[in-house]
Amino acid sequence: MNKQIKWSKLGLKTVFNLTFICFIVVPILIVLIGVLNILNKQFKVQAIENISRAQETIMTELSSDIQTMSMRLSHLVHGNNNEVLDYAAGTNTNDLEKRNVYQNKLNQAGGLVLEPVSDIISVGFYMKDGKSSFYKNSINWSYEKIKGTKWYQTALQRNNQVVVGWITSEGRNELYSGSKQDNLMLVFALAPDRKTDRSERIEMIALYQLSRTGDKMKAYNKEYLSGKNKLGLMQLRSADGEIIFSTITDQEMLSRPTYTYVKTPVTLDEDTWYIESYIPTKELTSEFWKTAKYVLLVAIGMLLLVGYCSRYFIRSIVAPIEKINTGLRQVEEGELAIHISPEGQYEIRTMIHSFNAMVRRLQALISEYEEKMKRVEKSMETYFEELMTGNITPKEVMQQSKDFFEENYAILYFVLNDSKGKEIEKIEIEKVIHCFMRNPRFSARCTVYVEDSMHMYAFYRMTEEAYLDVTYQMISALQKVAKAEFGIEIDVCIGEKVFGGEAFYTQIAKVKETQLYRYLKGKQVMFSLGDSLVNKVMSLVPQYEALATAIYVADERNILKEKEKLFSTINKMGKEKIEEARWQVLAVILALAKKFEEAQANFHEVFGEAVPYEIKLARIEDIKSLKLWLTNYIEWLVDYEASKLGEKETDTIKKAKHYISSYYENPDLSLGEVAEYVGLNEKYFTSKFSKETGESFMNYLIGLRMQKAKELLKTTTFKIYEIAEMVGYRNVESFNRVFKKYYGISPLQYRKTM
Structure with a gap:
């Protein structure tokens, strides 16, 4: 009872301040401190996530480099009937004049097959007798030193498979003329088998690429050391602990317990590399706590000020302003038939009078505007x-x-x-x-x-x-x-x-x-x-929409058929009409771009940039080079689309066609095998394939084999029985019989007509 009397005798200001402190200030401070601690942990987690995202960016670029360069090496080796390997093998001779001739052919063929990319430093061809030839820059390391690398030995064990490795340079110009010590040099190696290297002279093909991923890691580290980011020091390490790329001089410093360690794996075929980042743990949240102290002081100061002013604001300012706010919301919603009774301090009452006057003026202005708009035409x-x-x-x-x-x-x-x-x-x-x-x-x-x-x-x-x-x-x-x-x-x-x-x-x-x-x-x-050229090329686009569709879905049989029509058109033009032949090729590219747009895909992503095809094709001055360029271009696009097919394509027939084009040379390729690959039973797959393609599975397979055989007869010097084996026939008699039934003449007669 006494406590209640004492409490009731306290002044209103004292009671309000005590109540405000006990029920508002203290709980808010407790919550504020708790929230700051939680935010501290979240900032640390966020900082680590930022490091992980930076590593993922590096991983994505590195993986993209590896995938693109692996595809480029495969295309270099297998493109144009292994022409580049034949020229490289031809340089393996003691005859200097003959060697120079083959070296020039190698340089010319390499320039046509490989898109000009500044990051490709060299392509090395290492012979079984210890000699070597190079496209672009010469590699200074000795044959014994190159052969002793892990990637070289691994590639020797996996014929016709691309193996990824690296080379660490210990000084300027050590690896090649112009090389630096702090660059990431990736190596893509492939050991050809007898079928790929018909000369059986080449032991290893190595594509050396200067990866921009190393520059990006170097830039991250430089920005960290200058205080521009909080990503720590970054490096690249192999699964067995060997450093692939690093600009960190003191490796022992990184093992201290005061450092936080974050890593992201980069998965290769049978190996794993790791992108590692090291940062002092205290740096993850240092800036946060500097700011937190000032925030806490400001919060306390504001609470004291609000406590002092709250009673006055509530009685004389807050309540009237709430009425004005309600009136403003009504005006915002279009309700202008409102009036607020003036109350509160003098300034607030004046504001309410002004608000009422503004509403009346708005009503008049809107009426005038609506009347005016009835008489004014549209903009x-x-x-x-x-x-x-x-x-x-x-x-x-x-x-x-x-x-x-x-x-x-x-x-x-x-x-x-x-x-x-x-x-x-x-x-x-x-x-x-x-x-x-x-x-x-x-x-x-x-x-x-x-x-x-x-x-x-x-x-x-x-x-x-x-x-x-x-x-x-x-x-x-x-x-x-x-x-x-x-x-x-x-x-x-x-x-x-x-x-x-x-x-x-x-x-x-x-x-x-x-x-x-x-x-x-x-x-x-x-x-x-x-522009007459624009109109001419655009008018040709509809002729090549079938070819564009076949390339987009990686349908090799229809690609061969439509490409043969295109080449027939170009051949009829002759060398004197090279400009008109270029128009046809430009129209093919536009048909492909149109196909990509219809599928809402980015056509520029194929080569990673917007290519000026008008200028590029204008440099080609003969029909043969134009056809070779187009063949390489189509093969590149087919490889690109085929690599995308497994990621996003759900059409079973498209997947089946791609599988058939990949394994048609297997004599045992069967309907059941393809049906199992696309996940359907044989009966349903047979019906679906015939309905969507208009022909049976076997007719499609035979047609693809015959198209391939005709191409080999026309462009290579393989024996007839060799071509029969290459397109999936165990004996040449069966091949001759099917070919003659399909085209009306024997393979030998067809080759003579060519």
């Missing part, structure tokens, strides 16, 4: 948007507005690509358009419609007769500013100059179809519908 932007969305027709626009189609115009089609591979957000596109409006010609002449995150149209009004030059200047300026300020690369297709609404939708369709041509020009390109 150019509104008309353009409604035309693009189909909410209005060009004829209706011409009836409602005299200005929209008053001048000549052209449709510009913009394709926006983030140079870092990120998806462009809508707010970023709006910033880009706002930036474009700083260009006087664009802001005065163009009305924009954004189709999606990558594409937009511009309705471009013009008065000049020769409009292309000034248009190219304007677009070039827009491309530069978008690249500089936002990291966005822009391709633009320029429509024809037309007048009136009748041609509007025709022009929209034309620029949307013709924008495909950007895939032939490279990065940051612009081209016009008035």
Whole structure:
């Protein structure tokens, strides 16, 4: 009772402060300290996750390097009927003149088979007699030293399989002229068997690649040492503990218990490498606790201030402001029939009076605006948007507005690509358009419609007769500013100059179809519908859609059939019409790009960049080289699509065709084996295969074998019985009988006609 009396006798301010401290300040401080400890642990976990993500980036790039270079080495060895190996074997001679001839052939063939990549340092051919030949740079290490490496010995045990290894350079120019000590040098080795190396002279083929992964790890370490990141020191180590790549000089320091150790495995065929990061444990959360102390002090200060001011705010400010806030929400929702009774301090009452006056003024302004809008026509932007969305027709626009189609115009089609591979957000596109409006010609002449995150149209009004030059200047300026300020690369297709609404939708369709041509020009390109080359190549695209479809699904039989038609067309043109032959090849590439777009796949990902095919093909001056380039290009695409097939393809018939094209040379290949591979029983698979392909499994297999045989007869000097074995026949008599039934002449007669 006494305690209740004493408590009741305390002043209201004292009671409020005691209550505020006991029930608000103390619990908040306890929660704040607890939360800071939890956040400390979370920051540590987040820091380790950041390190892991950086390692995963390194792992992804390293794995991509290994996969790409392994495919390049396989393509170098097996492409063009093992032509490169024949030339390399030819250099193994004491005849200097003969050796130079074969070395030149090796250099020329290597240049055609391998896409120019600066990271490829050398391709070494090590002979069984201890001699060696090189494409590009010569490797300074002796044959004995190379042969003693783990990767060399491993490759010798796995004929025709690519083995990945590394070389650690101990000084500048030690490995090759221009080599450095702190570079990551990967080696891709392959020991050919008798079937691959018909000369039986080559013991090992080694592709030396300077991996940019090492530069990235080196950059991470440099940034860490300069305090720009918290990723620690990073290095690459093999499964048996041998350091593959490192810029860390003091390895003993890393074994101290004060360091946190994070590693990510990089899985190879039969080996594993590890990306390791070392960072002092205290650095993971050091910055957090520096900030946490100040946050705690500020929180306590704010609590004291709020406690002191709370009673006044509650009675004289908070309650009236809540009423004003409620009124504002009603205004935001469109309800203007409101009135707030003034109360609280003088300033608050004045604010309430002003709010009531503002609501009345808004009511009057909205009424005036609605009346005015009834008498004003739509803006150019509104008309353009409604035309693009189909909410209005060009004829209706011409009836409602005299200005929209008053001048000549052209449709510009913009394709926006983030140079870092990120998806462009809508707010970023709006910033880009706002930036474009700083260009006087664009802001005065163009009305924009954004189709999606990558594409937009511009309705471009013009008065000049020769409009292309000034248009190219304007677009070039827009491309530069978008690249500089936002990291966005822009391709633009320029429509024809037309007048009136009748041609509007025709022009929209034309620029949307013709924008495909950007895939032939490279990065940051612009081209016009008035370009005769563009129109000529685009008109040829439908002829090669079947070939593009076959390549996209890695259907080798149809690839051979359609490629034969294409080569027949090119051969008829002859060397005097090399330019027209180039048009055919450009049309094939465009058909492939179209196929990729329809499948919502990135065509530029095949070679990792936008390739300027127009320029590349213009350098090829004869039909034979053009056909060779196209053959290599198709083989590369088929290898690329085949590697993707197992990851994403669910169509059983496509998987079956790919399996058949991979194992057709096996005489025992059967319907049951293929059905088991795709996971279906034989009866259902037979019915499904016949229904979707229009022919039986056996007819398809025989057709593929005959296509392969015809190609070998035409392009190689193998004996007839050797070709029979290579396409899946145990005896030459059966092969001759099937070939003659299929083509009407014997294999020998066919070869003579060729």
